[in-house]
Amino acid sequence: MAVSRTFRIFRYDPVKDPAPxxxxxxxxxxxxxxxxxxxxxxxxxxxxxxxxxxxCRSGICGSDGMVINGRSRLACKTQVDDxxxxxxxxxxxxxxxxxxxxxxxxxxxWDKFESVMPWLHESTTEPVPETxxxxxxxxxxxxxxxxxxxxxFCQICYAECPVNGLDRAFIGPQxxxxxxxxxxxxxxxGTNERVPILDQPDGVWRCxxxxxxxxxxxKGIPITKDIQSLKREMVGTYFHARxxx
Amino acid sequence: MExxxxxxxxxxxxxxxxxxxxxxxxxxLRVAVVSKVYPVRSHSxxxxxxxxxxxxxxxxxxxxxxxxxxxxxxxxxxxxAELMCEDAPRVVYEMEHWGTIFSRRPDGRIAQRSFGGxxxxxxxxxxxKTGRALYQTLFEQSIRRQITVLKEFFVVSxxxxxxxxxxVVCIEIRTGTVVGLAAKSVIIxxxxxxxxxARTTNPYINSGDGMAMAYRAGVPLKDxxxxxxxxxxLPGMNVLITEGARGEGAYLYNRDHERFMERYAPKLMEVAxxxxxxxxxxxEISEGRGFDGDYVLLDLRHxxxxxxxxxxxxxxxxxxxxxxxxxIYEPIPVQPGQHYMMGGIATDKHGATELPGLYAAGECAAVxxxxxxxxxxxxxxxTLVFGRQxxxxxxxxxxxxPGVDFPSADLTRQQDMISRVKAAGRREPYGAxxxxxRETMTQYVGTFRDEPRLTKALKxxxxxxxxxxxxxxxxxxxxxxYDLLAYIETGFLLDLAEIVTVGALARKESRGAxxxxxxxxxxxAQFLRHFLFTPDGRRDEPVVxxxxxxxxxxx
Ligand SMILES: Cc1cc2nc3c(=O)[nH]c(=O)nc-3n(C[C@H](O)[C@H](O)[C@H](O)COP(=O)(O)OP(=O)(O)OC[C@H]3O[C@@H](n4cnc5c(N)ncnc54)[C@H](O)[C@@H]3O)c2cc1C
Ligand code: SF4
Ligand code: FES
Numbered sequence: 141m142a143v144s145r146t147f148r149i150f151r152y153d154p155v156k157d158p159a160p161x162x163x164x165x166x167x168x169x170x171x172x173x174x175x176x177x178x179x180x181x182x183x184x185x186x187x188x189x190x191x192x193x194x195x196c197r198s199g200i201c202g203s204d205g206m207v208i209n210g211r212s213r214l215a216c217k218t219q220v221d222d223x224x225x226x227x228x229x230x231x232x233x234x235x236x237x238x239x240x241x242x243x244x245x246x247x248x249x250w251d252k253f254e255s256v257m258p259w260l261h262e263s264t265t266e267p268v269p270e271t272x273x274x275x276x277x278x279x280x281x282x283x284x285x286x287x288x289x290x291x292x293f294c295q296i297c298y299a300e301c302p303v304n305g306l307d308r309a310f311i312g313p314q315x316x317x318x319x320x321x322x323x324x325x326x327x328x329x330g331t332n333e334r335v336p337i338l339d340q341p342d343g344v345w346r347c348x349x350x351x352x353x354x355x356x357x358x359k360g361i362p363i364t365k366d367i368q369s370l371k372r373e374m375v376g377t378y379f380h381a382r383x384x385x
Numbered sequence: 386m387e388x389x390x391x392x393x394x395x396x397x398x399x400x401x402x403x404x405x406x407x408x409x410x411x412x413x414l415r416v417a418v419v420s421k422v423y424p425v426r427s428h429s430x431x432x433x434x435x436x437x438x439x440x441x442x443x444x445x446x447x448x449x450x451x452x453x454x455x456x457x458x459x460x461x462x463x464x465x466a467e468l469m470c471e472d473a474p475r476v477v478y479e480m481e482h483w484g485t486i487f488s489r490r491p492d493g494r495i496a497q498r499s500f501g502g503x504x505x506x507x508x509x510x511x512x513x514k515t516g517r518a519l520y521q522t523l524f525e526q527s528i529r530r531q532i533t534v535l536k537e538f539f540v541v542s543x544x545x546x547x548x549x550x551x552x553v554v555c556i557e558i559r560t561g562t563v564v565g566l567a568a569k570s571v572i573i574x575x576x577x578x579x580x581x582x583a584r585t586t587n588p589y590i591n592s593g594d595g596m597a598m599a600y601r602a603g604v605p606l607k608d609x610x611x612x613x614x615x616x617x618x619l620p621g622m623n624v625l626i627t628e629g630a631r632g633e634g635a636y637l638y639n640r641d642h643e644r645f646m647e648r649y650a651p652k653l654m655e656v657a658x659x660x661x662x663x664x665x666x667x668x669e670i671s672e673g674r675g676f677d678g679d680y681v682l683l684d685l686r687h688x689x690x691x692x693x694x695x696x697x698x699x700x701x702x703x704x705x706x707x708x709x710x711x712x713i714y715e716p717i718p719v720q721p722g723q724h725y726m727m728g729g730i731a732t733d734k735h736g737a738t739e740l741p742g743l744y745a746a747g748e749c750a751a752v753x754x755x756x757x758x759x760x761x762x763x764x765x766x767x768t769l770v771f772g773r774q775x776x777x778x779x780x781x782x783x784x785x786x787p788g789v790d791f792p793s794a795d796l797t798r799q800q801d802m803i804s805r806v807k808a809a810g811r812r813e814p815y816g817a818x819x820x821x822x823r824e825t826m827t828q829y830v831g832t833f834r835d836e837p838r839l840t841k842a843l844k845x846x847x848x849x850x851x852x853x854x855x856x857x858x859x860x861x862x863x864x865x866x867y868d869l870l871a872y873i874e875t876g877f878l879l880d881l882a883e884i885v886t887v888g889a890l891a892r893k894e895s896r897g898a899x900x901x902x903x904x905x906x907x908x909x910a911q912f913l914r915h916f917l918f919t920p921d922g923r924r925d926e927p928v929v930x931x932x933x934x935x936x937x938x939x940x
Binding site: 282 | 422423425426427428430431440475478481482483484486489492493494495511512514517518521522525526528529559588589590621622624625695699702703706707708811814816819820858859860861862863864865866867868871
């Protein structure tokens with residue numbers, strides 16, 4: 141059964157608006173409809189100029205992170221029914237500059253992600269495998285690695301992190317989770333190159349373990365825990381280096 | 386204002402096929418990948434179940450090729466299918482080497498699971514997030530190699546001059562600027578066209594842009610009447626529930642609690658090929674053995690919590706999020722939905738199209754390795770095998786050909802189009818046209834087809850095309866004008882819907898995913914051939930047969 145719901149949406153067009161403002165739209169939504177379905181209806185039926193990004197509709201492409209009723213979430217993974225009975229209030233993600241309506245400038249996020257050299261550094265002695273290369277990891281270790289690789293680049297952790305809000309230089313939870321993904325991979329030998337990037341005041345050490353990222357990550361990645369593992373690794377590397385001197 | 390930039394090779398599309406192509410191009414050539422969304426939003430990341438490769442010592446690539454050809458209902462070009470299956474183990478090892486986290490067996494070898502229509506469990510997988518695992522690897526390699534990606538650039542047309550490709554015209558989404566990208570060679574890797582259907586597993590962005598652009602540039606589209614409907618999608622949003630669930634052993638039940646696949650594929654049961662399972666489900670529903678709301682049940686419970694949470698973690702999450710159903714304790718409601726386009730831009734087995742300099746790979750191309758029905762876990766393989774082929778060929782083409790001047794009139798033409806649709810305003814909203822198109826295709830050009838329904842569909846599609854010519858948009862701005870993009874995509878979809886329907890009408894037989902109620906049998910004498918469509922009409926080509934003579938297809 142369709143019910144009519146009101147969406148209050150943050151609007152801004154850099155070409156014509158001196159300042160952001162709110163638009164109110166009322167649309168019919170079916171039971172189980174996602175917030176994204178509502179937004180699409182608004183764009184197709186009421187206001188074609190409403191700008192937001194979306195693709196997969198099912199929480200796997202990371203396009204549609206936005207602030208819905210005060211918290212950063214994926215619009216496609218959030219049901220309108222779960223947003224109470226009042227208005228559904230939608231704003232762009234925080235900690236990233238807004239460009240138009242719900243569309244933010246993602247550049248800082250991607251730059252930080254790329255800074256951790258996010259690719260598998262394979263050992264140079266490893267021949268290009270023409271047959272199968274085996275990988276044995278304890279079940280727990282494999283689960284940790286697999287979970288850390290689930291990131292869909294939605295930027296929600298980045299937007300929810302209070303440290304990112306205060307310190308623009310902080311590398312942010314997502315770049316750290318990516319670094320962890322490679323550090324936890326037994327095939328990777330990039331530690332020596334990554335440590336100088338991570339072992340910085342604005343690297344792992346700026347994390348204040350607020351857990352906002354862990355709580356809000358739509359993929360359920362234990363981000364804070366993995367960042368703590370990286371910190372332990374930094375300390376380990378330090379003592380290890382001293383012993384070798 | 387329009388601007389022009391120059392490259393050697395332009396790759397349109399940053400999914401698996403486009404990225405793999407870009408990685409193969411000589412590093413000293415000027416190459417750019419163009420994508421209408423950030424690369425990681427490409428639909429390849431959504432692939433769940435697996436990628437086929439005969440890597441087990443007991444398995445043979447020849448068997449994989451046979452299964453693929455039989456699965457295609459003998460419409461696949463056999464030389465291309467052989468090339469793909471022989472290359473498959475190399476592809477999997479290469480991806481593993483670059484960093485893909487595959488699920489493993491206890492002894493550390495890459496794990497494999499059963500998939501529909503395969504005589505051997507040969508789908509390598511990363512839980513039920515294989516696409517994400519593979520895609521992240523290629524994306525990471527593209528960063529390592531510093532490949533230029535023009536993000537959020539929407540390609541509108543392919544430019545040609547003197548019978549050769551000259552580049553592409555695109556809109557920079559952030560500014561609305563019309564940009565010409567001149568190139569000696571262009572590779573199209575724009576993925577599928579599921580948005581033609583109301584019930585689809587595809588994302589909003591799969592609107593067949595590359596296929597339609599190629600067609601408009603006079604390049605033939607092949608096998609377009611063959612549309613894959615995936616048997617198991619969640620009713621409503623049609624989010625996919627991977628075939629890997631059945632590969633792990635899940636059962637399908639109707640309302641009378643029968644494992645009805647017994648009647649349709651007694652040997653393979655739930656892991657029969659998709660066309661067969663989809664038709665079985667539709668039949669159960671239409672004969673009154675489905676549930677209210679047009680679905681049957683997929684039961685995972687006997688697999689146990691461990692397998693569900695580890696190997697099927699994404700669909701566990703989907704069922705919970707979208708249906709409030711915990712598959713450990715309750716069966717999942719499922720219904721067929723559009724999933725994949727077997728057809729696409731006609732290429733040879735190295736990705737070359739008829740237009741010199743233009744290549745195509747991935748779901749937008751028809752090599753054709755999938756023929757009338759693609760087997761699960763063969764598409765990811767297709768993107769990586771033929772993406773690489775296209776990259777190799779484009780590099781060679783650029784070395785041998787100086788290129789042609791970019792037709793700057795193409796830029797003005799796009800600019801004029803934009804002004805026209807803005808001026809038209811919302812008298813006739815394209816949104817309504819798109820909705821009607823999607824309903825029409827779902828109702829009349831679905832799993833079961835016949836002459837009256839197809840004729841009705843064709844009439845409707847043509848009427849919608851007329852309305853589209855008058856339609857316009859509301860957003861008058863330049864910055865992130867998604868109204869304009871959706872308008873253009875709707876035009877692409879209308880072109881393709883017409884071709885799909887015309888092809889389906891002309892193919893008076895049943896083969897693979899194309900099931901005509903009025904012509905229930907396969908007719909090799911008349912139709913063991915590909916239909917190729919250009920704006921000038923239809924042309925037929927024989928199917929390449931190497932080792933496998935067409936036989937009756939039974940499972
Ligand atoms: C839910 C789901 C699950 C699947 N699971 C499996 C599986 O387990 N195994 C398997 O083998 N196959 C699977 N498939 C099929 C497979 O994932 C796809 O066929 C394949 O990933 C397509 O890859 P691609 O590179 O051709 O295109 P895509 O990944 O779709 O990429 C298309 C690219 O083109 C770009 N693009 C499109 N139009 C334009 C334009 N106008 N301008 C600029 N850029 C443009 C997009 O931005 C995007 O980057 C699945 C499909 C779906 C829908
Ligand atoms: S770690 Fe989680 S919240 Fe952060 S970008 Fe990745 S998926 Fe999003
Ligand atoms: S649209 Fe892909 S995550 Fe929401």
